Amino acid sequence: MSSIKTIHVLDEAELQDGQMKEVAFGEGKILLSRLGDKVHATSAFCTHYGAPLAKGVLTADGRVVCPWHGACFNVCSGDIEDAPAPAALHSFKAHVADGKIYVTADPSDTLKSNFSRQPKLLASGAENAGRGVVIVGGGSGAFQAVESLREHGYAGPITILSKETYTPIDRTKLSKALITDPAKIEWKTAADLKIKYGTNLRLGVEVTGVDLEKKNVTLDNGKDTLSYDKLILAPGSTPRRLPIEGANLENxxxxxxxxxxxxxxxxxxxxxxxxxxxxxxxxxxxxxxxxxxxxxxxxxxxxxxxxxxxxxxxxxxxxxxxxxxxxxxxxxxxxxxxxxxxxxxxxxxxxxxxxxxxxxxxxxxxxxxGVGPATQFLKGSGIEVERDGGVKVDQYLRVKSGPDTQNVYAIGDIAIYPQVNGDETRIEHWNVAGNHGRAVGCTIAGKEQPFVKVPVFWSAQGQQLRYCGIGHKVQFIAYYVKNEKIVAVASMQNDPVVSKASELLRLGLMLTPEEVEAGKDLLSVDIATVPSLTKLQS
Structure with missing residues (x-):
C-alpha cells in the first residue's frame, strides 16, 4: 500500500518570491523555495554534512548554496551544482491551490536528515562496449567526476586508478580532526561505487606512464597497461620536505x-x-x-x-x-x-x-x-609540465599540449586553468578539485561545461573560517580589492556571508569597494528575484 501523501505545508502568503523556508512534513522536514510564481520542494539538509539549507543562499537562477561549505544544488530538480555535495537532493512535487502550498511525498522519506537520491543513471548502463573513462587519482576530483558522469548520463565504463588503498575520502577531515579510519570519511563504499555507480576501482596501484598516441596508461613500471577513450588526470600533490639536515628523520x-x-x-x-x-x-x-x-x-x-x-x-x-x-x-x-x-x-x-x-x-x-603537483609520471608523455609541476588546460580543463588534447583532462592540484578575468592559476584546494571533476564529467557526458566556478575554502581555526575568491573570539568580514574591484571575501563566524559572496562574484553582482565603505550589507543584495536570472530556471 502506497504511503505517498499530499499535505498542506504552508499558506502561500508566507512564502514570498526569493524566499526559502524549512517546513514540517509528517515527522520530518522539507525545504520550500519560491522563484517567481513557482514553488519548489526538496529535502531540507545538505547531503555533505547536514547543514540546514534554509540558512543558505538562494539565487534567481535556481541555485541554493549551503551556508557551511559551499555545496550547491538546483532547487528545481535537486541536482548537484557544486561540490562538495556527494549526492543530489530529493525533489518533491509541490503545487499551489486556493492560497495554500501542498507537497506530495512519502513522509517517512523526510525523516532522513540527509535524504538524497542516486544519480539518474545507475550502473545498469555501465557495461557498454568501449574502453571508457580512466581516472588517475583517487581524491575529491575523481569521486566528483564519477558522480557527475553518471548524473549527466554517461553510460560507459569508468575506472579509478589510485595509489591509496582506500576509496576517495573527505580529505579535509584529516587535518581538522585527525581521522585515522578511512571508512569513517569515505564518500561512498567500494561496494556502492562498484554496484551503484558502475565504477571499477583499482586501489594501491601507481600510474607510472602515459602514452597519448596509443591511448593507454602504464601501471607499476610496466606490470600492466590500461587503455582509455577519455583520460582524467587527477593525481593530486606530494608533500614537500625542506632541504635541510634531519628532514627525513623517522619522527x-x-x-x-x-x-x-x-x-x-x-x-x-x-x-x-x-x-x-x-x-x-x-x-x-x-x-x-x-x-x-x-x-x-x-x-x-x-x-x-x-x-x-x-x-x-x-x-x-x-x-x-x-x-x-x-x-x-x-x-x-x-x-x-x-x-x-x-x-x-x-x-x-x-x-x-x-x-x-x-x-x-x-x-x-x-x-x-606546501605540496608539489604529482606529475612525475607524465615525463615523456608529450604533455608539457610547467616549472611548478602544473599542467596548462583550456576552459574545459583539456590539456593544452600533446597529440591527443581532445581526450585528456587535467584537474585539481595539477591544473593551471584560465580564470574568468583571463589570468591563469593553479589552486591546491580540495573543493576546486571537486568542482573540476564535476565540470569534466558533464563535458565528457556530452554537454560541454567550461569551468567558471568561484573558489571557496574553509578552515577550522578554533572557529570556522570561510573564504571565497581568488579564547579570543574572532569575528570578521574581510573584502579583498584589486584594480578597484572586490575579488575575494573572507569571514569568520558570519555564515552565510561567503556563500552569498561566491554567488555575487559568479553573477557579476558583487558590491563595489565604495558601497562597502558606505556601510552596505552584502547580505542585503537581492539575487533571488533578479529578472534576468529568473528566466534561466524557468
Missing part, C-alpha cells in the same frame, strides 16, 4: 593521507612536545586538533610575520595568531629553520629543531611547507 612527518594522520595521532600524546614547521592552513588545523590533547608544548615556525598573511592579510593573520597564542601555542615568525637535530642515542629520531640559533625541543616534528 618528522608530512601530512597528506590516512597513514600520515595515523602517525601524528599516535605521536600527539599528553606531555609530548611538537614543533610545527610552516604556518599554512593545514599546519594550523593540525595545531588546533592536537592542542586539545594537553601536549607539553606546541611551537610553530613561520616565514611571514603572521600566519595566513599571504592569503588573508596582516590584520586577520594577527587576530588568528592572537587566538592561537591564547591556547598556549608559541610562534616563531619571520624565521628560517637551520636544521633538525637527531638524538645521540638514536640518530634516526629527531629531538629538536634549530631556528634563529635556538633549539626548540621536540618529541616529533610536523613539516607543513
Amino acid at each position: 618528522v612527518y608530512t601530512f597528506r593521507g590516512i597513514s600520515d594522520s595515523q602517525k601524528v595521532d599516535a605521536a600527539a600524546r599528553e606531555g609530548q612536545r611538537v614543533v610545527v614547521i610552516g604556518s599554512s592552513f593545514i599546519s594550523m588545523e593540525l595545531v588546533v586538533a592536537i592542542s586539545k590533547r594537553k601536549l607539553a608544548s606546541i611551537d610553530v615556525i613561520g616565514m611571514e610575520e603572521y600566519p595566513f598573511q599571504a592569503v588573508l592579510g596582516e590584520e586577520i593573520g594577527a587576530a588568528l595568531k592572537k587566538y592561537h597564542e591564547s591556547q598556549g601555542v608559541r610562534f616563531h615568525m619571520k624565521s628560517k629553520v637551520d636544521k633538525i637535530v637527531a638524538s645521540e642515542e638514536n640518530p634516526n629520531i629527531a629531538t629538536g629543531v634549530v631556528v634563529n640559533g635556538e633549539t626548540l625541543p621536540a618529541d616529533f616534528v610536523i613539516m607543513g611547507v
Whole structure:
C-alpha cells in the first residue's frame, strides 16, 4: 500500500518570491523555495554534512548554496551544482491551490536528515562496449567526476586508478580532526561505487606512464597497461620536505593521507612536545586538533610575520595568531629553520629543531611547507609540465599540449586553468578539485561545461573560517580589492556571508569597494528575484 501523501505545508502568503523556508512534513522536514510564481520542494539538509539549507543562499537562477561549505544544488530538480555535495537532493512535487502550498511525498522519506537520491543513471548502463573513462587519482576530483558522469548520463565504463588503498575520502577531515579510519570519511563504499555507480576501482596501484598516441596508461613500471577513450588526470600533490639536515628523520612527518594522520595521532600524546614547521592552513588545523590533547608544548615556525598573511592579510593573520597564542601555542615568525637535530642515542629520531640559533625541543616534528603537483609520471608523455609541476588546460580543463588534447583532462592540484578575468592559476584546494571533476564529467557526458566556478575554502581555526575568491573570539568580514574591484571575501563566524559572496562574484553582482565603505550589507543584495536570472530556471 502506497504511503505517498499530499499535505498542506504552508499558506502561500508566507512564502514570498526569493524566499526559502524549512517546513514540517509528517515527522520530518522539507525545504520550500519560491522563484517567481513557482514553488519548489526538496529535502531540507545538505547531503555533505547536514547543514540546514534554509540558512543558505538562494539565487534567481535556481541555485541554493549551503551556508557551511559551499555545496550547491538546483532547487528545481535537486541536482548537484557544486561540490562538495556527494549526492543530489530529493525533489518533491509541490503545487499551489486556493492560497495554500501542498507537497506530495512519502513522509517517512523526510525523516532522513540527509535524504538524497542516486544519480539518474545507475550502473545498469555501465557495461557498454568501449574502453571508457580512466581516472588517475583517487581524491575529491575523481569521486566528483564519477558522480557527475553518471548524473549527466554517461553510460560507459569508468575506472579509478589510485595509489591509496582506500576509496576517495573527505580529505579535509584529516587535518581538522585527525581521522585515522578511512571508512569513517569515505564518500561512498567500494561496494556502492562498484554496484551503484558502475565504477571499477583499482586501489594501491601507481600510474607510472602515459602514452597519448596509443591511448593507454602504464601501471607499476610496466606490470600492466590500461587503455582509455577519455583520460582524467587527477593525481593530486606530494608533500614537500625542506632541504635541510634531519628532514627525513623517522619522527618528522608530512601530512597528506590516512597513514600520515595515523602517525601524528599516535605521536600527539599528553606531555609530548611538537614543533610545527610552516604556518599554512593545514599546519594550523593540525595545531588546533592536537592542542586539545594537553601536549607539553606546541611551537610553530613561520616565514611571514603572521600566519595566513599571504592569503588573508596582516590584520586577520594577527587576530588568528592572537587566538592561537591564547591556547598556549608559541610562534616563531619571520624565521628560517637551520636544521633538525637527531638524538645521540638514536640518530634516526629527531629531538629538536634549530631556528634563529635556538633549539626548540621536540618529541616529533610536523613539516607543513606546501605540496608539489604529482606529475612525475607524465615525463615523456608529450604533455608539457610547467616549472611548478602544473599542467596548462583550456576552459574545459583539456590539456593544452600533446597529440591527443581532445581526450585528456587535467584537474585539481595539477591544473593551471584560465580564470574568468583571463589570468591563469593553479589552486591546491580540495573543493576546486571537486568542482573540476564535476565540470569534466558533464563535458565528457556530452554537454560541454567550461569551468567558471568561484573558489571557496574553509578552515577550522578554533572557529570556522570561510573564504571565497581568488579564547579570543574572532569575528570578521574581510573584502579583498584589486584594480578597484572586490575579488575575494573572507569571514569568520558570519555564515552565510561567503556563500552569498561566491554567488555575487559568479553573477557579476558583487558590491563595489565604495558601497562597502558606505556601510552596505552584502547580505542585503537581492539575487533571488533578479529578472534576468529568473528566466534561466524557468
